Amino acid sequence: MHCVRKVTEDLWWVGGSDRRLSRFENIHPLPRGISYNSYLLLDEQTVLFDTVDWAIGRQFLENVKYALGERPLNYLIINHVEPDHAAAIEEILIRWPEVRIITTAKSVQMMGQFGFPAGECTEVVKEGDTRCFGKHHVTFYSAPMVHWPEVMVTFDETDGVLFSADAFGTFNALNGVLFDDEVDFERDWMEGARRYYTNIVGKYGGQVQTLLKKLSGLSIRYICSLHGPVWRSNIPTILEKYDKWSSYTPEENGILIVYASMYGNTEAAACAVASALAERGITNFSMYDVSETHVSYLIAESFRYSHIVLACVTYNLGIYPPMLGYLEDMKALNLQNRTFALVENGSWARRSGDLMAQFLSGMKNMPVLDPRLTITSSLGKDCAPAVDSFVDTILASLKED
Numbered sequence: 004m005h006c007v008r009k010v011t012e013d014l015w016w017v018g019g020s021d022r023r024l025s026r027f028e029n030i031h032p033l034p035r036g037i038s039y040n041s042y043l044l045l046d047e048q049t050v051l052f053d054t055v056d057w058a059i060g061r062q063f064l065e066n067v068k069y070a071l072g073e074r075p076l077n078y079l080i081i082n083h084v085e086p087d088h089a090a091a092i093e094e095i096l097i098r099w100p101e102v103r104i105i106t107t108a109k110s111v112q113m114m115g116q117f118g119f120p121a122g123e124c125t126e127v128v129k130e131g132d133t134r135c136f137g138k139h140h141v142t143f144y145s146a147p148m149v150h151w152p153e154v155m156v157t158f159d160e161t162d163g164v165l166f167s168a169d170a171f172g173t174f175n176a177l178n179g180v181l182f183d184d185e186v187d188f189e190r191d192w193m194e195g196a197r198r199y200y201t202n203i204v205g206k207y208g209g210q211v212q213t214l215l216k217k218l219s220g221l222s223i224r225y226i227c228s229l230h231g232p233v234w235r236s237n238i239p240t241i242l243e244k245y246d247k248w249s250s251y252t253p254e255e256n257g258i259l260i261v262y263a264s265m266y267g268n269t270e271a272a273a274c275a276v277a278s279a280l281a282e283r284g285i286t287n288f289s290m291y292d293v294s295e296t297h298v299s300y301l302i303a304e305s306f307r308y309s310h311i312v313l314a315c316v317t318y319n320l321g322i323y324p325p326m327l328g329y330l331e332d333m334k335a336l337n338l339q340n341r342t343f344a345l346v347e348n349g350s351w352a353r354r355s356g357d358l359m360a361q362f363l364s365g366m367k368n369m370p371v372l373d374p375r376l377t378i379t380s381s382l383g384k385d386c387a388p389a390v391d392s393f394v395d396t397i398l399a400s401l402k403e404d
């Protein structure tokens with residue numbers, strides 16, 4: 004049976020959710036699933052905005068057929084050709100062979116690469132081009148690298164609807180709800196929005212800033228992303244978050260503590276630091292075991308906090324591998340402007356502190372506080388002054404921000 008929602012008088016959500024996929028892009032865990040959104044405009048012409056991942060293809064086709072009724076499908080606008088949105092193009096063309104595809108030149112090229120058929124009639128559009136489908140006039144804006152090079156977003160001038168491709172998307176399945184005001188977004192969804200943005204688009208902050216500037220002149224009443232809820236009530240909230248994330252500005256003056264521990268001694272040091280912070284009245288921090296926490300969660304938290312404490316044992320004379328993986332991901336995603344404090348441990352050759360400092364020096368504006376906390380095997384009773392000094396330094400830096 005169909006499962007659709009009405010977005011506006013003329014626009015239907017015809018997407019669906021996958022609750023069985025364990026990892027997005029075969030990397031990022033999806034404990035609450037993911038939605039693939041597609042939208043159908045019923046004007047004088049009928050227009051489908053993007054398709055879906057093939058995993059939900061049957062549901063999607065039922066939805067489109069139901070919302071169309073007896074009408075033909077006239078246009079398919081493709082904002083993004085990544086297979087989680089373009090895999091069902093062929094099925095659309097089989098059922099509605101007369102449909103005209105509207106997309107970018109780069110998109111046509113990439114569709115060919117993936118083996119997605121472009122159909123008989125493809126109209127290539129570029130920045131600033133417009134189309135009229137009856138009552139609704141749309142304008143196309145290029146958005147390269149948000150999240151792939153071919154991406155565009157489409158703005159329906161008539162109803163103020165932005166079809167934003169991956170931008171403003173969120174992990175998690177839509178369980179009947181569709182709009183941001185139907186959920187407690189801050190409590191239940193922000194973590195999914197942050198983890199989605201930072202891991203999927205986080206590398207391309209400059210390009211996201213360019214898109215935000217283009218959007219700043221538009222009267223946006225709805226944001227229809229390809230993942231997660233439709234924004235209609237709290238649009239400034241997500242725009243503000245995107246501005247912070249894409250400019251690599253911390254959301255909060257607080258501390259992320261990530262530890263890498265083999266036998267619990269480096270973990271004990273991280274706990275001692277956390278307790279000392281709490282004792283001084285600082286409670287806005289989170290602590291994670293790098294071996295137990297998927298790096299996508301660590302990346303999201305790294306974009307959130309202003310300060311990061313890395314507590315790491317030395318391993319094979321190097322950085323403990325899961326910690327090195329986290330640092331490499333941080334670098335790949337272009338994180339900047341965080342302040343670090345380092346805890347190093349080693350039983351005969353303490354190398355992790357120097358190596359982590361060296362790694363961070365290769366990134367943009369990632370200062371490391373002095374002194375670091377050095378442990379030989381375990382934190383002895385005589386280490387209390389060093390812990391105090393370490394925590395006082397973090398505290399002073401937090402107050403500066």
Ligand code: FEO
Nearest residue numbers: 085087150169229
């Ligand atoms: Fe949701 Fe870049 O695909």
